[in-house]
Amino acid sequence: MRALTFNGSFQYRTDYQAPRLIPSESLVRVRLAGICGTDLEVARGYMAFRGVPGHEFVGEVIDSARQDLVGKRVVGEINAGCGRASCRWCAASMQRHCPDRTVLGILGRDGAFADILSLPDENLIVVPDSVPDRLAVFTEPLAAAYEIFSQIHIPRDCSILVLGDGRLGALIALALTAEAYSPTLAGRHQEKLERLGALGLNTRLETELKSKFDYVVDCTGRGEGFRRAIGLVKPRGTIVLKSTAAASADLNLAPIVIDEISIVGSRCGLFAPALAAIASGKVNPAPLIDGEFPLSEWDSAFEAARQHSNFKILLRPS
Amino acid sequence: MRALTFNGSFQYRTDYQAPRLIPSESLVRVRLAGICGTDLEVARGYMAFRGVPGHEFVGEVIDSARQDLVGKRVVGEINAGCGRASCRWCAASMQRHCPDRTVLGILGRDGAFADILSLPDENLIVVPDSVPDRLAVFTEPLAAAYEIFSQIHIPRDCSILVLGDGRLGALIALALTAEAYSPTLAGRHQEKLERLGALGLNTRLETELKSKFDYVVDCTGRGEGFRRAIGLVKPRGTIVLKSTAAASADLNLAPIVIDEISIVGSRCGLFAPALAAIASGKVNPAPLIDGEFPLSEWDSAFEAARQHSNFKILLRPS
Numbered sequence: 001m002r003a004l005t006f007n008g009s010f011q012y013r014t015d016y017q018a019p020r021l022i023p024s025e026s027l028v029r030v031r032l033a034g035i036c037g038t039d040l041e042v043a044r045g046y047m048a049f050r051g052v053p054g055h056e057f058v059g060e061v062i063d064s065a066r067q068d069l070v071g072k073r074v075v076g077e078i079n080a081g082c083g084r085a086s087c088r089w090c091a092a093s094m095q096r097h098c099p100d101r102t103v104l105g106i107l108g109r110d111g112a113f114a115d116i117l118s119l120p121d122e123n124l125i126v127v128p129d130s131v132p133d134r135l136a137v138f139t140e141p142l143a144a145a146y147e148i149f150s151q152i153h154i155p156r157d158c159s160i161l162v163l164g165d166g167r168l169g170a171l172i173a174l175a176l177t178a179e180a181y182s183p184t185l186a187g188r189h190q191e192k193l194e195r196l197g198a199l200g201l202n203t204r205l206e207t208e209l210k211s212k213f214d215y216v217v218d219c220t221g222r223g224e225g226f227r228r229a230i231g232l233v234k235p236r237g238t239i240v241l242k243s244t245a246a247a248s249a250d251l252n253l254a255p256i257v258i259d260e261i262s263i264v265g266s267r268c269g270l271f272a273p274a275l276a277a278i279a280s281g282k283v284n285p286a287p288l289i290d291g292e293f294p295l296s297e298w299d300s301a302f303e304a305a306r307q308h309s310n311f312k313i314l315l316r317p318s
Numbered sequence: 319m320r321a322l323t324f325n326g327s328f329q330y331r332t333d334y335q336a337p338r339l340i341p342s343e344s345l346v347r348v349r350l351a352g353i354c355g356t357d358l359e360v361a362r363g364y365m366a367f368r369g370v371p372g373h374e375f376v377g378e379v380i381d382s383a384r385q386d387l388v389g390k391r392v393v394g395e396i397n398a399g400c401g402r403a404s405c406r407w408c409a410a411s412m413q414r415h416c417p418d419r420t421v422l423g424i425l426g427r428d429g430a431f432a433d434i435l436s437l438p439d440e441n442l443i444v445v446p447d448s449v450p451d452r453l454a455v456f457t458e459p460l461a462a463a464y465e466i467f468s469q470i471h472i473p474r475d476c477s478i479l480v481l482g483d484g485r486l487g488a489l490i491a492l493a494l495t496a497e498a499y500s501p502t503l504a505g506r507h508q509e510k511l512e513r514l515g516a517l518g519l520n521t522r523l524e525t526e527l528k529s530k531f532d533y534v535v536d537c538t539g540r541g542e543g544f545r546r547a548i549g550l551v552k553p554r555g556t557i558v559l560k561s562t563a564a565a566s567a568d569l570n571l572a573p574i575v576i577d578e579i580s581i582v583g584s585r586c587g588l589f590a591p592a593l594a595a596i597a598s599g600k601v602n603p604a605p606l607i608d609g610e611f612p613l614s615e616w617d618s619a620f621e622a623a624r625q626h627s628n629f630k631i632l633l634r635p636s
Contacts, residue, residue: 046572089553097553097577151578226571235407235415244572251569253544254364254562256583259415260469263581265574 002317003052003114004298006042012298016052019110019118024083026064026121028074032133032292033057033112033315035305036141037167037221038244039105043302046244047107054112054315055105058127058136066121074124075139076117077271078104083120095123096268113295115317125271128279134292137314138285139275140268141168145175146277147269148240154215156180163206163229164219165192167311168242170288172217173201175274178282184213189308199287218243227251235259240266288312320635321370321432322616324360330616334370337428337436342401344382344439346392350451350610351375351430351633353623354459355485355539356562357423361620364562365425372430372633373423376445376454384439392442393457394435395589396422401438413441414586431613433635443589446597452610455632456603457593458586459486463493464595465587466558472533474498481524481547482537483510485629486560488606490535491519493592496600502531507626517605536561545569553577558584606630 003016021027034056042049055078061069080102081087081095089098104119105111127136145168154160162173165187173185177200186206187193193203209232217240218229229239241263255261277283288311293301295317305313321334339345352374360367373396379387398420399405399413407416422437423429445454463486472478480491483505491503495518504524505511511521527550535558536547547557559581573579595601606629611619613635623631 094554099553223569223571235417236412241571241575244575251541253541253559256581257559257562257585258583260583260585262583263574265577265579265581267575267578 001115002295003110004054004295005051006053007050010043010298010302012296016114018116021063022118023065024120024122025118026061026066026069026124028057028059028076028117028119028124029062029115030057030059030112030117030317031073032137033317034137034141035301035313035315040302040306041244042106049106051105052110052112052114052117053105054114055103056137056140057112057117058133058139059112059117061124062116064121069121069124069126073127073133073136075127075136075271075275076104076119076125077123077143077268078106078140079268080104080109080120080123113298113315113317125275127275131275131279134289134314135278135284135286136275138171138278138288138312139271141171142175142274142277142283142285143269143271144168144242144267145172145269146273147266148172148217149179149273150269151264151266152238152240154181158214160184160215160217161186161209161213161232162217162219163187163225163232164221164243165189165196165203166219166221167288168221169217169219170196170311171283171285172219172242174199174283174285175277177201178277191309192311195287213237215240230255230261233259233261236261238262238264240264242266285312289314292316319433320613321428322372322613323369324371325368328361328616328620330614334432336434339381340436341383342439343436344379344384344387344442346375346377346394346435346437346442347380347433348375348377348430348435348635349391350455351635352455352459353619353631353633358620358624359562360424367424369423370428370430370432370435371423372432373421374455374458375430375435376451376457377430377435379442380434382439387439387442387444391445391454393445393454393589393593394422394437394443395441395461395586396424396458397586398422398427398438398441431616431633431635443593445593449593449597452607452632453596453602453604454593456489456596456606456630457589459489460493460592460595460601460603461587461589462486462560462585463490463587464591465584466490466535467497467591468587469582469584470556470558472499476532478502478533478535479504479527479531479550480535480537481505481543481550482539482561483507483514483521484537484539485606486539487535487537488514488629489601489603490537490560492517492601492603493595495519496595509627510629513605531555533558548573548579551577551579554579556580556582558582560584603630607632610634
């Protein structure tokens with residue numbers, strides 16, 4: 001099959017071995033995939049990943065022991081747990097924290113930048129017919145935004161800053177707005193801020209921020225962003241840390257203690273609330289799409305994804 | 319009056335200007351003071367403090383508009399807010415987060431290593447006759463331990479690691495034990511761990527720790543301790559950060575996000591629960607006292623406080 005592989009460098013292949021059907025997993029033909037910041041990090045050595053990257057996708061089940069899934073259009077949660085009864089994480093449906101998990105296109109499991117992928121049956125969620133591929137492909141990153149609500153309760157009258165005007169920052173600001181919050185989104189790129197402003201978001205240049213916030217969501221993707229977040233949160237405030245920056249941050253911890261700041265690391269989330277938000281039209285990520293490339297043009301696609309002026313770049317395997 | 323002053327270096331003086339009575343404050347003759355890690359940090363430039371250090375004390379009110387306080391033995395909360403009605407922190411009795419606060423012996427206010435100090439009347443709490451000076455002087459650091467309970471709820475069946483076998487680590491482990499938790503205290507100093515073990519605490523050499531914990535309280539006082547705490551906490555676990563390490567930590571943030579770790583900065587706490595725990599005998603810090611020096615011998619006292627084999631060193635101004 002066709003696949004983009006990473007083994008220290010990227011290679012587009014047409015002869016890559018397709019996954020075979022194994023018990024309790026389904027084979028999915030990828031219809032559309034998204035390029036995420038993590039995919040760009042993989043190229044810089046994140047998780048020392050080797051194989052087929054890509055974890056944002058919508059596809060069609062082409063083979064499965066679960067006959068009710070075959071032929072269905074699905075999205076899929078990317079963490080596959082060990083499934084052992086003795087695993088407290090798998091037993092609690094928190095496969096995403098199972099210490100022996102694989103993660104689609106990130107850790108020990110080939111991903112979505114290919115014709116076909118394999119995922120556990122239980123990871124797959126059928127996409128309603130009303131949701132087009134171009135929206136369904138946002139389920140995974142939007143689930144990462146909705147994960148915040150499953151971790152902390154944010155009172156409605158609190159001030160919220162989303163720091164970072166990239167893909168994830170935009171989705172988190174849209175999710176907060178959909179849930180009746182009024183976040184401020186701050187970044188460094190005037191052009192993107194104007195685009196996000198046109199979507200109804202309250203945006204600011206990061207350099208123009210003057211007051212502090214009760215909650216700061218760091219989506220900068222840079223270690224430096226965490227330091228900036230500490231400077232922008234009120235005493236007793238909360239920082240939600242979303243950036244899996246591979247780089248180290250030279251950090252003075254004293255302000256965290258003195259101002260009794262809370263920090264909450266936040267990663268993947270459940271798909272159901274995100275897909276529901278897309279299906280209901282509560283969140284519309286369509287304006288964030290800046291390009292769609294066939295998989296064979298992965299190089300141009302990654303180049304576009306690296307451009308600071310772009311939000312989401314999509315890949316079409318076939 | 320006699321006072322130990324810091325102005326880039328320490329100086330013991332007998333001619334220091336005693337504080338004068340000002341509205342809404344009381345003058346307190348210091349009976350006994352404790353040396354804290356923060357006092358040692360002050361000597362290294364913490365908060366760029368200038369003046370009389372010292373914030374752990376028990377004393378006697380010698381002058382006050384509050385006649386009911388005069389002659390009483392008191393301890394005192396160390397943060398003095400601006401008191402303005404418009405200050406959300408002062409209005410909520412959280413003077414310790416008022417942005418215009420002074421802090422006894424730490425920020426803009428002379429402290430306890432002197433004959434006499436001044437604090438707002440509202441900061442003072444009368445010490446029951448049954449509590450001797452040598453125990454009452456622990457109220458402030460024990461309040462910092464009890465602050466954890468005011469910030470987060472720790473379920474009884476969770477595993478808790480107190481990282482650091484210093485003064486604060488010992489008090490936090492004693493407080494957790496008093497509140498019916500079963501913490502493990504880990505450190506680097508075999509001799510101190512044996513002393514703490516003799517008090518009934520479950521102790522371990524840090525290098526021998528093998529499993530991870532639901533909660534890790536970092537009391538190491540080192541930036542490096544935070545990195546260690548991240549490695550010792552379970553996914554979705556919580557780190558309580560107590561170390562106001564002036565040093566920077568070279569830190570990879572990715573594990574915080576991937577394992578969705580929460581971090582809670584924790585500083586000063588309310589005195590009432592700590593004093594009550596001492597008065598009831600629920601916490602007995604007496605075995606932690608390793609020396610008591612007259613203020614004039616401050617140099618020997620600080621030297622003793624710097625010794626890793628010692629817990630608490632006390633100073634007697636008069």
